[in-house]
Amino acid sequence: MKTDIISTEHIIMIIVAISTGTCARILTVKEDFRQYPSYPNGYLTNLVTGFVAAALGAVAIPALMTKNFIAVTFLTLAIQQFRDVRKAERESLKDLEDAEYTSRGNAYIDGIAKTFEARNYFALIVSFGSALTMQLINSKIMxxxxxxxxxxxxxxxFVLKRFSKGKTIGDIAEVESGIISLKNNDLYVNGIYVTNLLGSDDASSLFQKEGIAAVISPNEERFRITLDHFGQQQAALFEATRTLGLKRYHYTRKDFENGKVIITFVPILKDADRLIEAIKKTPLLESTKKNKDVLSTNFVGRN
Incomplete structure (x- = not known):
């Protein structure tokens, strides 16, 4: 009975491709760092799925070369597996909503889950590309x-990261520290009314002494569409409170006249620079993106 044994060249190809694909996932894990619910488990889960994705991409070429077409069909199972990863990540983040300082919001959670799924495709494509290149070159010098x-x-x-790189609030708006003031227990930031819900004098005094605020100003009028989106404001508030902690109270407010958005709260760590940086690096949500060309389309009148 004849047994098909994989060649040494194919074994080396698989090892190199898996290693390259897994390294690609490792390099992209750091980009997701601040979105993780936990350090060790977050890393382990995504590195293991990245390794699996790299392995699937690595074995595709040897499977084709040995005419093992059934093995290639496992690539279709990978798609479902990665979708399950996205679903599991979404459910995990939703379960944590009540335990956070402020909620991420469904729009932000959906974007994070899709990002985790896409990173696994990175590993698969990089691994497949490495294996295909080695097969095409097929030099006698290994x-x-x-x-x-x-x-x-x-x-x-590099190409995939450039292609998939999303924008942040810092790309479409200026973020600066705001000046908090109180008038008859009404809260103002840079002279813009925020709320009258502070109530007691003790709450007003706490906000006056320890409160922090940021003002987000859109660079162009059309960017108000993005910044006025509730999900985008919720994402910015989440990143701000997650960075500095939340002692008490948090408010967001938009100025309808000039499109500015106010984020203010009483933090555990009062650091204006870190607040500004956290807001600037908040990703723009997919649900808020608008295509300028589509918005400026001239419609032909109907008779």
Whole structure:
């Protein structure tokens, strides 16, 4: 009975491709760092799924070369697996909503879950590209094949990161520290009315002494569409309170005249620079993005 044994060249190809794909996932984990619910478990879960994705991409080429077409069908199972990862991540983040200083909001959670799913595709594509390059070059000098596969993998990673890189609030707006003032227990930031819900003198005094505020000003009029979105404001508030902590009270307010958005709260750590940086780095949610070309389309009149 004849037994098909995988060649040494294919074994090396699989190892190199898996290593490259897994490294791609490791390099992108850091980008998701501040969105993780926990350090060790968050890293472990995404690194393991990244390794699995890289393995699926790595074995595709050897499977085709050995005419094992059934093995290639496992790639279709990977799609479902990655969707399950997204679903699990979404459910996990929703379960944590009541335990956070402020809620992320459904729009932000959906974006985070989709990001985690996309990172696994990175690992699969990088791994597949590395294996395909090694097979196409097929040099008698194995070192040339290995180096070519690794270089191709990292080029693919660079291209994918550039293609998928989203914008942040800092790309569309100016963020500056706001000046808090109180008039008859009414809260103002930079002269803009925020709320009258502070109530007692003790609450007003606490906000006056320890409160912090940021003012977000859109760079263009059209960016008001994004900043006025409740989900986007909720995401910015979440990142702010997660960075500095929340002692008491938190408010968001938009100025209808000039489109400015106010974020103010009493933090555990009072650091205006960190507050501004946290808000600037808050991702723009997919549900808030608008295409300028579509918005400026000229419609032909109907008779």
């Amino acid at each position: 070192a040339i094949n290995i180096v070519s596969g690794i270089i191709t993998g990292f080029i693919l990673l």
